Amino acid sequence: MREAAFAKQNKDKWLKFESVLRNNIQINPDELSALYVEVTDHLSYAQTFYPNSNTAQYLNNLSVLAHQKIYKTKRESRKRFITFYTKEFPLFFAQYHKQLLIAFITFALFAIVGAYSAATDSDFVRLIMGNAYVNMTLENIEKGDPMAVYKKMESMDMFLGITINNIRVALFAFSLGIFLSLGTLYVVMRNAVMLGSFQYFFYDQGLFWESARTIWIHGTIEISVIIIAACAGLVMGNSILFPGTYTRLQSFVRGAKDGLKIVISTIPFFIIAGFLEGFVTRHTEMPDWLAILIIGGSLALIIYYYVIYPIKLKRTHEQQLREL
Numbered sequence: 001m002r003e004a005a006f007a008k009q010n011k012d013k014w015l016k017f018e019s020v021l022r023n024n025i026q027i028n029p030d031e032l033s034a035l036y037v038e039v040t041d042h043l044s045y046a047q048t049f050y051p052n053s054n055t056a057q058y059l060n061n062l063s064v065l066a067h068q069k070i071y072k073t074k075r076e077s078r079k080r081f082i083t084f085y086t087k088e089f090p091l092f093f094a095q096y097h098k099q100l101l102i103a104f105i106t107f108a109l110f111a112i113v114g115a116y117s118a119a120t121d122s123d124f125v126r127l128i129m130g131n132a133y134v135n136m137t138l139e140n141i142e143k144g145d146p147m148a149v150y151k152k153m154e155s156m157d158m159f160l161g162i163t164i165n166n167i168r169v170a171l172f173a174f175s176l177g178i179f180l181s182l183g184t185l186y187v188v189m190r191n192a193v194m195l196g197s198f199q200y201f202f203y204d205q206g207l208f209w210e211s212a213r214t215i216w217i218h219g220t221i222e223i224s225v226i227i228i229a230a231c232a233g234l235v236m237g238n239s240i241l242f243p244g245t246y247t248r249l250q251s252f253v254r255g256a257k258d259g260l261k262i263v264i265s266t267i268p269f270f271i272i273a274g275f276l277e278g279f280v281t282r283h284t285e286m287p288d289w290l291a292i293l294i295i296g297g298s299l300a301l302i303i304y305y306y307v308i309y310p311i312k313l314k315r316t317h318e319q320q321l322r323e324l
Helices: 003-022 029-049 054-073 080-120 124-129 131-142 155-178 182-204 208-241 248-280 288-322
Strands: none
Touching: 003 029, 003 054, 029 054, 029 248, 080 124, 080 182, 080 208, 080 248, 080 288, 124 131, 124 182, 155 182, 155 208, 155 248, 182 208, 208 248, 208 288, 248 288
């Protein structure tokens, strides 16, 4: 990219940032830090492709000014953990809703494929779930307790085991994004096909509602967050495929950092999902209204935090910038 095109593309952002710094406008220190990181990335790009240019000199001066302001005003807060989840991450995540939508559509499509395959091939469920699991479930159905699998382990052991396993799956989905996003899509496909065939299996046994009301008590958050982890993998993979104005290495480093931040955001939700599966799902005797309340509340929490709230914060942030 030519220097003039690079400057034209980013000029408005630089001027707004400079206005914040020189006019001593008070903004959140963490937000200022994020802007500083972006400017220094542009500086690195300019020094690589336009050394000794006016653009490189301007960005260098701007980054120095920003550095001074950040380390003059920024104070470490005991609430840093809270502000990450309540402000910093949602605003950051708004830019990656496209990747989230791709992950969701891919999961939904292959869940349908899994259900259809189970409906047309009687051996498909055994191929996916394994003979031991299918036979055990059939025995539980005959005993009149089809969801007994969720009662076999002690609550705490199940909570810890499920939480650790789910985090492992999320990290796996993210890390395989390094293979140009294809590895992440494979993890999504595998889990979606498993879920679709598993759900059809209970439908075929005449237990669709009983299985759904039980499985989705913890599965609503669990599956949603796996999709979000897949979004993180796509962010990293796409950074390699589409570097934009950065070098491919620079783009990959940025994509890997952003993807890891997304994965970190999911940890509390995996803990919630593990708690529900370990301590709540086993109570299959609970009334339908309570199960529906838990499922609906879980879905509302995920949609609000990862979709609605980031959009609201982004609009507020854009409005503040326009007022500068």
